Amino acid sequence: MTADTAATAWLTLPELVEVLGEPLGRVRRLLDEKHLVGSRRGGAFAVPAVFVLDGRPVSSLRGTVIVLQDAGFSDDEVIDWLLATEDSIGRPPIELLREGRKSEVRRVAQALA
Numbered sequence: 001m002t003a004d005t006a007a008t009a010w011l012t013l014p015e016l017v018e019v020l021g022e023p024l025g026r027v028r029r030l031l032d033e034k035h036l037v038g039s040r041r042g043g044a045f046a047v048p049a050v051f052v053l054d055g056r057p058v059s060s061l062r063g064t065v066i067v068l069q070d071a072g073f074s075d076d077e078v079i080d081w082l083l084a085t086e087d088s089i090g091r092p093p094i095e096l097l098r099e100g101r102k103s104e105v106r107r108v109a110q111a112l113a
Helices: 013-020 024-032 061-070 076-082 093-098 102-112
Strands: 008-011 045-048
Touching: 008 013, 013 024, 013 045, 024 076, 045 076, 061 093, 061 102, 076 093, 093 102
Parallel strands: none
Antiparallel strands: 008 045
């Protein structure tokens, strides 16, 4: 786990149910369909809180997760990459996704493939 991921707030499934205002089955479907990605770190399964914006999964997260997984990244590696400062853009990719700048992030992600 990188320093960036250690400092990140994480949401457990019950917290996601509350934050998203969705039943557990719908939250699980969002995870299955890659609208969100999580990990078991320190016990319970959780999702980085920055993957949620205004009570919804960050809209461009899904496509980026799929690009990274197609490049062979595991869920843990996807999370680490999104949260760590990426040298080519100078910031964590999730920050750009939250700002709606998905093309910059996807270009870098595709170069990793």
